Amino acid sequence: MSMNALDNIVPMNHFETMDSVDIRDLERAKALLESAGLATRLTDLLGTPIEKGLEMLPERWNRRVMQITRSALSKAVQSAVLTMKTSHNKEPSKFWHKVAVGTTGGIGGFFGLGAMAVELPISTTIMLRSIADIARSQGEQIKDPDTQMACIETFALGAKSCDEACESAYFTVRAALASTVSQAIEHITQRGLAGEFSPAIVRLIVQVTDRFSIQVSEKAIAQALPAVGAAGGIVVNTLFMDHFQDRATGHFIVRRLERKYDPALVKRIYSML
Known part of the structure; x- marks a missing residue:
């Protein structure tokens, strides 16, 4: 919604405590966070309804995808967050991360579903590095446990927004993860992220996996289509990366504004946009 259209709905005094540039950034963040889900984007690309493929999958497939994810x-x-270095680069390196993930997508496109256990860990690591790079570009300190957990949290934001009756899929997911994220941050602050994961970090990974595995299934189905092949697998993986880069950009714009303003104000204005 444009600012002019917004003015006709909400009196400007609701926004007097937030800079107009920041309101536009928040509007962009919402557009990225509430945009079409991966299945819709894959369907538009391939002309094949991915959702129908998901409905036909056997239960054992869902369990296997959960395990691999x-x-x-x-x-x-x-590996990814631990090896990120502090940098003063303002713009994230989205293009090269897309190239890297696109290359691994060729494996899935050529070998089909059987390659997922090999390809997905590589793709996910590259994606997490890209997410961390985006976080850094929005002023996050990459060695801060709060930032590290927010990067992991991004994988849970991949699904399309819930229906219009819902407050916001974005804030709903964050609220659902908040307690586990807080416990994981406490553990990392005290003991670091290296070594064996604490129960809190394991719980966070399980919670994020529940949501992330849906997009993984959609990607795998797209790559397994007979007409896709290795070249199509590259395109599918690039779209997969692009989808989560968009979610990450929106997520870390919101977090930047929450550091500048009262988070309750950010959430309220987000709901009005």
Whole structure:
């Protein structure tokens, strides 16, 4: 919604405590966070309804995807965030991360579903590094446990927003993860992220996996289509990365504004946009 249209609905005194530039940034963040889900984007790209493929999957497939996704996310957490270095670069390196993930997508496109256990950990690690890079570009301190957990949290934000009756899928997901995130941050602050994961970090990975595995299934189905092949797998993986880069950008814009303003104010204005 444009600012002019917004003025006709909400009196400007609701926004007097937030700078107009920041309101536009928040509007952009909402557009990125509440945009079409991955299944819709894949359907538009391939002309095949991905949702129908999900409905036809056997229960054992869902369990296998959950196992692979959880393992991939665990490996990514251990390697990606820990190796990120502090940098003063303002703009994140989105393009090169897309190239890297697109290349691994060729594996899935060529070998099909059987390659997912090999390809997904690599793709997820690259994606988490990209998410951390985006966080850094929005002023986050990458070695801060709060930032590290917010990067992991991003994988739970991949689904499309709930229906219009819902307050906001974005804030609903964050609220659902808040307690586990807080416990994980406390553990990392005291003991660090290296070594064996604490129960709190394991719980967070499990919670995020529940949501992230849906997009993983959508991606896998798209790559398994006979007409896709290795070249199509590259395109699918690039779209997969682009989807989560958008979610990460929106997420860390909101967090930047929450550091500048009262988080309750940010949430209230977000709901009005």
